[in-house]
Amino acid sequence: MIGVEEAIARIRAASSALSAERVALADARGRVLAEDVVAPMSLPPFDNSAMDGFALRANGNAIAAGSEFAVEGEQAAGDVARAARGEACEIMTGARMPDGFDSVVPVEDVEVLERDDAQRPSRIRIKSDAAFGQHVRRGGEDMLAGAVALAAGVVLDPFACMLLDALGVREVAVRRKPRVAVFATGRELVADPWRELASGEIRDSNGPYLEAKLREAGAEVVRRATLPDDVETFVAAVRDALALGVDAVISTGAVSMGRYDFVPEALAMLGAETVFHKLRMRPGKPQLFAILPQGALFFGLPGNPISTAVGQRLLVEAALRRMLGMPDETRWRLPLAEDARKKPGNASIQKAALRLHADGGVRVQPLRGQESFRIAPLREANVWMLLPEDGERVSAGTLVDVLPPSHMQAALLGSGT
Structure with missing residues (x-):
């Protein structure tokens, strides 16, 4: 043996x-990447507003409370790029920042002093100090074009696919x-x-x-x-x-x-x-x-x-x-919630459950009914616990190897791949 x-x-x-095969991203969910995916564009693709409010020119400086600005035009989400006009521009969440504007003051921090014939703000006063660059999502702040978006060996779960959808990736190479x-x-x-x-x-x-x-x-x-x-x-x-x-x-x-x-x-x-x-x-x-x-x-x-x-x-x-071209699995190491017993001379793989301890930590709880014919205890199990060959008893608090139900879940706690 x-x-x-x-x-x-x-x-x-x-x-x-x-071997690898290329498939449409819509058909690749749950598959494993065979090649790195390089970002074909930056995310966000342009500077845009994180708030409904007014775009301003701060030019590297804070904007003092009480400052007044003339408002010219508006920028809504989906509007094309345009050069800044006037001292301020009304802007909506997600809208591209007009060239020349670098900061956004939320609408709730602004007092409207005047409105035009269409009842749009034409002059505003800032209620509180505004920092340079505030409430602006910078182009490439999430990811830069040319960076590795996902590495080979990654499972294309919904989070990974969300990123690739945002990047406009249409197809990927996955392992057969x-x-x-x-x-x-x-x-x-x-x-x-x-x-x-x-x-x-x-x-x-x-x-x-x-x-x-x-x-x-x-x-x-x-x-x-x-x-x-x-x-x-x-x-x-x-x-x-x-x-x-x-x-x-x-x-x-x-x-x-x-x-x-x-x-x-x-x-x-x-x-x-x-x-x-x-x-x-x-x-x-x-x-x-x-x-x-x-x-x-x-x-x-x-x-x-x-x-x-x-x-x-x-x-x-x-x-x-x-x-599937994935890296070898790294096991979790977690403390036992109570003493566990096994037969000496053999490693023991036991049904177990993760439990949240009163101190906020996670413990591994051995379950009753470890016999190999007993299926019912699996209803409570959410991990497998691996005990070493030596000895008959493993004391509470000892760090033991733990595996999730599937190797595809190995990275859930951030300790496996």
Whole structure:
């Protein structure tokens, strides 16, 4: 057996970035950038007013309260550039600053002394001192043309897309989605949710779970099936998946030491190279990783639901990040809310929840029901907690590694990428 960190290192070494493709920005949401995006323009593209009020010439100086100005014209949002006329110009929020004006006094800080025939202000007095440059959004203050707007490896979430929309970026280069096949094995599994269960049967929850989580992690699931405990059927299913050009095959069950644990035999028939089988971790000790002859990766996850979930999050997503051209994940480090227990000699990946402590800090709360068959505690879990191999007890306050539910969320606390 090898340790979890060595297993992840071997998976990363066997994984490489997939090819890039150019897609319209509207179709790129949730995808991963394959190339840096350079800003084609500045944001804002021109100096503009942050307030409804009056544009003035301060010329680098403060404007004293009581100062009076003649007002000539107005500038509304969307108006084209024009040279300043007169001493002041009425201006609206977002309107381009007339050339020659450099400061804005809000309408509430102005007393209107005179109005023209159309009842527009023609002379004003400033009620309070105004600083030079106040309430002006400078061109390029948000971003300068030529700067890297988004770096390769960034997920195009709504915030990132908002920036690119503002910059007028129409299409981007993104990594091809990893194509994966998912097979849940076991003659006791029932995939049809409408079928009544016979004695000894259970419903397949691993297959639907993996499909949902893999899509969330940036992959495309091109085949999912529930298979019996039959080596020939399994081998045929894997070969069919390889014919579809998958980058990874993920199976659940049949990787332990029982009579019906046939996956190692199937891999031998396929000519796969097994990289590791069994890790010093709980749950999910009999995790299997292999490389198929065509170069596709194979993950054999244990059949217990939490063992499947842990293997997918910890191992499969390590490969997906490499395929998507993303930097390796950085784990959060947070203090335990209370003592946690584990079996010595194995790393322990546990269901946990982040809790806001009375002092304003965030703590990691271990949850009850850590057995690998227990799904219900996942309703409370919002993170996975990783405890080291040594010892049986980890004391409250100890900093422990924490992973969010998906690697796509790794940067939420600012400590991961």
